[in-house]
Amino acid sequence: MEFSIKSGSPEKQRSACVVVGVFEPRKLTLSAELLDNAARNHISDIIRRGDMEGKVGSTLLLHNVPGTLCDRVLLIGLGKEKEFGDKEYCEAVHSAVRTLNETGSFDGTVFLTETAVRKRSAAWRVRQAAMVAQQTVYRFDQFKSKKDKVRRPLRKLTFVIDRRNELTAAEAALSQGQAIAEGVALAKDLANLPANVCTPTHLADTAQKMAAEHKLDYQILERDEMTGLGMHSLLAVAKGSHQAPKLIVLQHKGGKSDEKPVVLVGKGITFDTGGISLKPAAEMDEMKYDMCGAASVLGALKAVAMLKLPLNLTVIVPAVENMPGGAATRPGDIVTSMSGQTIEILNTDAEGRLILCDALTYAARFDPETVIDVATLTGACVVALGHVASGLFANNEALARELLHCGDEAHDRAWQMPLWNDYQELLKSPFADMANVGGRWGGSITAACFLARFTRKYTWAHLDIAGTAWKSGTEKGATGRPVPLLVHYLLKRTGKLN
Numbered sequence: 001m002e003f004s005i006k007s008g009s010p011e012k013q014r015s016a017c018v019v020v021g022v023f024e025p026r027k028l029t030l031s032a033e034l035l036d037n038a039a040r041n042h043i044s045d046i047i048r049r050g051d052m053e054g055k056v057g058s059t060l061l062l063h064n065v066p067g068t069l070c071d072r073v074l075l076i077g078l079g080k081e082k083e084f085g086d087k088e089y090c091e092a093v094h095s096a097v098r099t100l101n102e103t104g105s106f107d108g109t110v111f112l113t114e115t116a117v118r119k120r121s122a123a124w125r126v127r128q129a130a131m132v133a134q135q136t137v138y139r140f141d142q143f144k145s146k147k148d149k150v151r152r153p154l155r156k157l158t159f160v161i162d163r164r165n166e167l168t169a170a171e172a173a174l175s176q177g178q179a180i181a182e183g184v185a186l187a188k189d190l191a192n193l194p195a196n197v198c199t200p201t202h203l204a205d206t207a208q209k210m211a212a213e214h215k216l217d218y219q220i221l222e223r224d225e226m227t228g229l230g231m232h233s234l235l236a237v238a239k240g241s242h243q244a245p246k247l248i249v250l251q252h253k254g255g256k257s258d259e260k261p262v263v264l265v266g267k268g269i270t271f272d273t274g275g276i277s278l279k280p281a282a283e284m285d286e287m288k289y290d291m292c293g294a295a296s297v298l299g300a301l302k303a304v305a306m307l308k309l310p311l312n313l314t315v316i317v318p319a320v321e322n323m324p325g326g327a328a329t330r331p332g333d334i335v336t337s338m339s340g341q342t343i344e345i346l347n348t349d350a351e352g353r354l355i356l357c358d359a360l361t362y363a364a365r366f367d368p369e370t371v372i373d374v375a376t377l378t379g380a381c382v383v384a385l386g387h388v389a390s391g392l393f394a395n396n397e398a399l400a401r402e403l404l405h406c407g408d409e410a411h412d413r414a415w416q417m418p419l420w421n422d423y424q425e426l427l428k429s430p431f432a433d434m435a436n437v438g439g440r441w442g443g444s445i446t447a448a449c450f451l452a453r454f455t456r457k458y459t460w461a462h463l464d465i466a467g468t469a470w471k472s473g474t475e476k477g478a479t480g481r482p483v484p485l486l487v488h489y490l491l492k493r494t495g496k497l498n
């Protein structure tokens with residue numbers, strides 16, 4: 001889809017459709033009022049008859065509105081004016097774009113970006129609108145032999161801002177929104193692929209293509225090299241699978257050469273059967289999503305590369321399949337991680353931490369400013385936070401606060417959980433330096449505590465996205481989270497946010 005920004009009045013737009021908002025109950029926004037004035041109360045008459053209350057996301061499409069230059073007018077409900085916040089705004093834009101796409105408008109001129117949203121700037125509204133628009137038209141139909149095509153899909157969206165002097169900031173926000181949306185789409189595409197297609201090798205190939213397209217430094221460590229480095233924890237997970245493990249490293253060098261990089265590490269289990277500690281059959285197909293951490297850090301990197309952000313960003317993806325083959329690791333096996341610490345693998349289904357710990361040890365080589373890992377790490381995190389917030393853990397309070405704030409601003413929220421030493425005791429092993437599981441209670445915390453033992457050398461945060469990375473049920477599909485949070489954080493670091 002093509003996007004542009006302008007300022008102007010709604011009745012003067014030559015467009016297939018002009019989109020304006022209506023608050024509940026039946027209160028016109030400023031742009032809706034301008035249209036109504038030009039149309040000699042045509043719109044307020046219709047609304048008074050009770051055709052539109054203004055509930056969030058509700059729609060009313062009007063044809064032949066007098067006094068205007070557009071083919072149609074689309075009214076979008078915004079809910080109560082006092083309650084109009086991030087969620088309501090995104091829902092309104094989503095509903096507008098869906099309706100435009102389904103009703104054969106080739107282009108749309110959207111005035112929703114003019115309406116004030118609590119605590120948010122005009123740039124925020126534009127950035128968010130571009131993202132939501134792209135996500136609304138996202139489809140994953142590459143395996144459908146008959147695609148249900150939209151007859152005349154929406155091709156062009158114009159967002160209107162009320163002040164000309166905001167144009168430059170809005171243009172920048174628009175590119176940012178588009179780049180984040182591209183990153184989200186990449187993350188969704190990779191995650192939605194079935195595990196027979198999206199293997200560790202496929203992730204490595206994708207990374208290589210990204211490197212060529214965006215001029216990134218690229219390196220893949222194969223099994224032999226990982227053996228040489230002593231990554232026996234990661235390799236223990238790979239043993240039961242016929243798929244070769246890969247450690248993918250991509251670097252965007254947009255900053256000064258002496259500037260320390262931010263390192264993002266993404267869990268890339270392309271399928272998690274549980275290994276010998278086999279998972280139950282129900283919904284096991286969803287374990288193709290166990291590489292959503294990997295997909296999200298690649299998505300974030302894509303956005304950063306598209307925007308050519310002036311910072312150094314390193315992305316590390318340990319990519320492994322967790323299968324119960326004849327050579328698979330057994331419960332009770334003890335391995336030595338790259339850090340030298342030994343691990344008793346009591347449960348082969350706690351494999352995410354086993355590949356991450358070696359990737360996190362490897363991350364120290366890049367002399368990082370900050371390391372953030374992203375992982376569909378624990379079912380316990382879903383129990384704790386449901387599908388709304390990602391779990392956030394950090395060994396540095398300032399970093400935790402910053403990420404929480406970015407999640408809030410990007411409408412991709414996280415919630416902090418404790419990393420107190422009191423929980424470390426649960427990882428005691430009678431035979432090795434630690435066990436890979438900490439028992440039934442506080443599962444997402446003990447998983448994070450395990451990782452914390454490998455990240456003492458740098459400032460580190462961990463995002464458990466088990467509940468937020470994909471949706472189950474009839475709407476099954478990847479969400480692309482936390483790409484918006486991560487890119488927001490990186491944009492903020494470079495001072496590029498308005």
Ligand code: BES
Binds near residue numbers: 272349376380382466
């Ligand atoms: N990938 C899973 C976590 C997961 C499960 C995410 C369900 C989303 C939905 C992870 O590898 C896993 O299996 N974790 C175990 C850990 C346990 C064995 C300590 C879990 O959460 O049950």
Ligand code: MN
Binds near residue numbers: 272348349350351352
């Ligand atoms: Mn598992």
Ligand code: ZN
Binds near residue numbers: 272290377
């Ligand atoms: Zn897993």
